[in-house]
Amino acid sequence: MILKGKAWKFGDDINTDEIIPAKYLVTVDAKELGASCMDGITPGFSKKAAAGDIIVAGKNFGCGSSREHAPIAVKGCGISCVIAESFARIFFRNSINIGLPIFECAEAANAIKEGDEVEVDASKGLIRNLTREQVYKAKPMPEFMQELIAAGGLMKWVVNKK
Amino acid sequence: MGYTITEKILLAHTDRKSISPGDLIDCKVDLCLGNDITAPIAISEFEKAGVGKVFDNKKIALVPDHFSPAKDVKSAEQLKVLRDFAKKHKIKYYYEIGCMGIEHALLPEEGLTMPGDLIIGADSHTCTYGAVGAFSTGVGSTDLAAAYVRGRVWFKVPESIKFVYSGKLNKWVGGKDLILYTIGDIGVDGALYRSMEFTGDAIGRLPMDDRFAMCNMAIEAGGKNGIVAPDETTVKYVRETSKRSGKKWKLYKSDKDAVYSQVREYDVSKLEPMVSLPPLPSNAKPVSQVKDVKIDQSVIGSCTNGRITDLRIAAKVLKGRKVHKDVRCIIFPATQAIYLRAMKEGLIETFVKSGCAVSTPTCGPCLGGHMGILAAGERAIATTNRNFVGRMGHLKSEVYLSNPAVAAASAVKGKIAHPEEVI
Numbered sequence: 001m002i003l004k005g006k007a008w009k010f011g012d013d014i015n016t017d018e019i020i021p022a023k024y025l026v027t028v029d030a031k032e033l034g035a036s037c038m039d040g041i042t043p044g045f046s047k048k049a050a051a052g053d054i055i056v057a058g059k060n061f062g063c064g065s066s067r068e069h070a071p072i073a074v075k076g077c078g079i080s081c082v083i084a085e086s087f088a089r090i091f092f093r094n095s096i097n098i099g100l101p102i103f104e105c106a107e108a109a110n111a112i113k114e115g116d117e118v119e120v121d122a123s124k125g126l127i128r129n130l131t132r133e134q135v136y137k138a139k140p141m142p143e144f145m146q147e148l149i150a151a152g153g154l155m156k157w158v159v160n161k162k
Numbered sequence: 163m164g165y166t167i168t169e170k171i172l173l174a175h176t177d178r179k180s181i182s183p184g185d186l187i188d189c190k191v192d193l194c195l196g197n198d199i200t201a202p203i204a205i206s207e208f209e210k211a212g213v214g215k216v217f218d219n220k221k222i223a224l225v226p227d228h229f230s231p232a233k234d235v236k237s238a239e240q241l242k243v244l245r246d247f248a249k250k251h252k253i254k255y256y257y258e259i260g261c262m263g264i265e266h267a268l269l270p271e272e273g274l275t276m277p278g279d280l281i282i283g284a285d286s287h288t289c290t291y292g293a294v295g296a297f298s299t300g301v302g303s304t305d306l307a308a309a310y311v312r313g314r315v316w317f318k319v320p321e322s323i324k325f326v327y328s329g330k331l332n333k334w335v336g337g338k339d340l341i342l343y344t345i346g347d348i349g350v351d352g353a354l355y356r357s358m359e360f361t362g363d364a365i366g367r368l369p370m371d372d373r374f375a376m377c378n379m380a381i382e383a384g385g386k387n388g389i390v391a392p393d394e395t396t397v398k399y400v401r402e403t404s405k406r407s408g409k410k411w412k413l414y415k416s417d418k419d420a421v422y423s424q425v426r427e428y429d430v431s432k433l434e435p436m437v438s439l440p441p442l443p444s445n446a447k448p449v450s451q452v453k454d455v456k457i458d459q460s461v462i463g464s465c466t467n468g469r470i471t472d473l474r475i476a477a478k479v480l481k482g483r484k485v486h487k488d489v490r491c492i493i494f495p496a497t498q499a500i501y502l503r504a505m506k507e508g509l510i511e512t513f514v515k516s517g518c519a520v521s522t523p524t525c526g527p528c529l530g531g532h533m534g535i536l537a538a539g540e541r542a543i544a545t546t547n548r549n550f551v552g553r554m555g556h557l558k559s560e561v562y563l564s565n566p567a568v569a570a571a572s573a574v575k576g577k578i579a580h581p582e583e584v585i
Contacts, residue, residue: 013350013442017550022529026229026236028203040552060351060384064548065529066286068203068302089355089386090286094302144186144316158308159211 001122003080003101005052009114012058014041016091019062019070033069034076051078054120056112058084062091071095081120083127083138085109096145097154103127103138111136164417166322167391168357171297171414175280183321183423191221193274194309195283197265198226202243203303204284208310216251217313223255223274224248225265228525233532263497263523266290266378266465271497273403277392278412282306282315287465287547289380293373294400295392295413300381320386321423322357324416327364329431334581336475337372338467338545338565340364340428341379342436346446347426354384356423359416364430365390370399371471378466379547382443391415437543437578438563441551449568449580459542460485460573461554462566463494463521464528467545470500472566477509479570479581485517486576492519492534494526518573530554536561543572 018040020033027033038045055074061084062070071094074082081101095102101122108127112118117130125138141149151157165173173181175189196204201224208216216222224244229237248256255274262268266287269275277295282288284306291298301315309315327340340360345352358380365373373390380388390396392413400411434448462468462476473495485491493513495501501523504510513520527534528546536542536555542562544554549561564572567581574584 015548015550017530017548017553021552022199022531025199026234026240028206040550040557043557060354063350063384064286064550066200066284066288066300066302068200068284068304072203086351086354088351088384090300090302093305097302097304097308142186142318154304154308155207155211155311158311159213162213162311 003052003054003120003122005054005080005118006050007054007056007112007114007116007118008049010041010055010057013060013063014057015064016062016067016070017064020067020073025067025069030072030076033073034078037073037077046077049077049079052080053078054118055079055082056109057082058109059086061087063088066090068094068098071098071100075100083108096148099149099153105136105138108136108138163421164419166357166359166416166420167295167389167414168297168322168359168387169319171278171280172317172319181319183319185319187317187319188314189280189317191282191309191313191315192279193221193223193281194306195223195225195265195269195285195288196306197228197285198230198237198240198244199228200284200303200306202240204306204310205243205247207304207307211311213311216310219252220254221313222253222310223269224253225257225262225268226259227262227264227523228529229531230262230524231259231522261498264465264468264525267469267496267500270294270374271403271499273405273407273409276400276404276409276411277396278414282309286381287378289385289387290374290378290465292377292380292387292389293370295390295396297387297389299387320355320357322359323353323424323426324359324361324422326425326427327360327362327430329364329429331364331430332433334435334567335433336565337368337375339433339436340430341376342438342443342446342563343433345379345383345443348383350382350442350444351384353380355386358383358385358388360388360390366393369471370395371469374469375466379443382547435565435568435580437568438549440549440560440562443547443549443563449578452578455562455578456541457489457543457572457577458540459534459536460489460491460569461527461534461542461544461546462569463496464525464546465496466547467566468494468496468500470503472545473500473504473509476566476570477512479567479584480516480518480574481512483516483574483584485573488576489573490519491517491573492521494521495523497523527554543569543578545569
């Protein structure tokens with residue numbers, strides 16, 4: 001799977017209240033949540049981001065609450081994947097469980113600048129910065145998590161197993 | 163090589179003979195929790211899977227505590243999703259308004275979280291139950307849906323960090339101050355993916371309510387779980403609470419040769435009450451260094467500090483005093499049982515006479531839900547657990563975190579204050 005889009009940069013410790021403020025948690029609809037994605041830090045983000053665009057952030061992305069609405073909102077707003085130096089653990093689980101591709105890569109998180117054109121080869125974990133002609137290698141996903149992703153998320157895996 | 167308490171509990175819930183940090187394991191769960199924000203997604207995923215029955219309707223808890231009593235039509239719809247699911251599947255531990263409390267205060271009180279249990283909850287503060295010597299951690303809604311089907315959940319075995327607290331605590335200093343101090347020391351990702359084990363003579367002297375407050379905030383350091391090995395205080399507590407549930411328990415403790423990725427030792431005998439400045443819980447400072455910070459609101463409650471010990475401390479500071487004319491002080495007893503006890507002890511009367519508003523149990527303003535939202539430019543001190551930008555309302559409002567004594571003293575002074583400035 002090849003993911004391609006423009007990079008939107010965020011800093012360290014981006015929390016779930018910034019990704020999707022609690023006032024929007026009265027729905028489970030991905031499109032509706034997507035319209036308010038990143039509203040707690042960049043109001044109007046969903047209008048600026050185009051389908052396929054990529055969020056690039058520092059360490060501990062998605063810290064705070066367990067709300068799955070956060071990765072759902074990111075996916076719902078058309079973001080193709082998130083690259084960060086590190087992820088908070090519940091956000092990490094949730095992303096894998098719902099099938100939002102995420103990549104841990106400090107080098108990419110530092111080198112990519114806002115607006116850079118980025119292309120990701122998801123299966124190989126290769127991140128190409130087309131603007132700066134650089135290539136970064138993301139931390140490989142453990143086999144079990146690849147199995148979950150290949151199944152199409154946790155629920156599909158669970159049902160297959162039953 | 164020995165095991166930590168966390169490793170022992172995890173191992174006991176697998177089919178394996180041994181585990182070590184980094185292993186991906188499949189564990190049986192003893193209880194899985196959802197609330198009115200997270201369970202609707204889990205329920206929809208569960209129904210979509212079309213598997214029919216839940217794995218065990220006596221191991222599922224549903225607590226409608228976040229936007230409840232319903233704050234608007236949309237939250238009423240979400241609450242109804244829980245109610246209908248609970249009826250359809252005869253979920254034993256569903257708590258309707260009137261019996262409901264804030265989940266992480268309610269479940270231990272109901273005797274549903276026992277030492278040695280493995281508990282998951284679609285709420286990040288599920289780590290609270292580590293206070294009774296259980297392994298408990300927050301997961302997402304899809305994890306919860308999968309657990310409804312299988313009664314199992316996948317985990318990566320975490321490394322453990324041991325925290326050793328020694329020394330006698332000063333007056334007005336408690337579990338909340340210890341955890342704010344700790345997060346201030348290691349940062350909001352200082353324990354990322356790892357287990358936080360709280361030990362030392364100062365922990366041994368802490369009452370249960372303070373241990374709950376500490377484990378509750380393990381997530382604010384990125385921790386997978388917070389845990390205190392059970393001792394006499396724990397056993398006395400669960401002996402009482404288990405009468406309600408009939409649940410059994412198993413006591414675990416870390417081996418002497420258990421392996422830790424880090425050991426941090428703190429002499430806490432000189433620790434002052436701590437205040438965490440916005441916008442991160444790690445911006446922790448002794449209250450004496452937080453000068454001339456005027457407040458508009460003081461919130462005393464939440465899954466961190468809405469227990470009876472917290473209310474007693476707040477009442478001690480507020481008794482015979484008035485809330486400052488420019489401050490709204492709102493108090494949230496965390497459960498109905500705590501509310502009733504506070505009433506019997508005269509605490510509610512103290513609060514009302516002081517000019518506080520007292521609410522039915524709810525998460526309310528902690529996550530910017532309802533019952534005390536801040537306007538642009540307003541500032542609150544709160545005994546809650548997060549002070550992120552806009553957490554309690556407008557993006558241009560601020561939250562300072564503290565213990566109940568400081569929040570009560572600040573309500574009286576109109577600015578952030580040490581309890582001794584009031585008493």
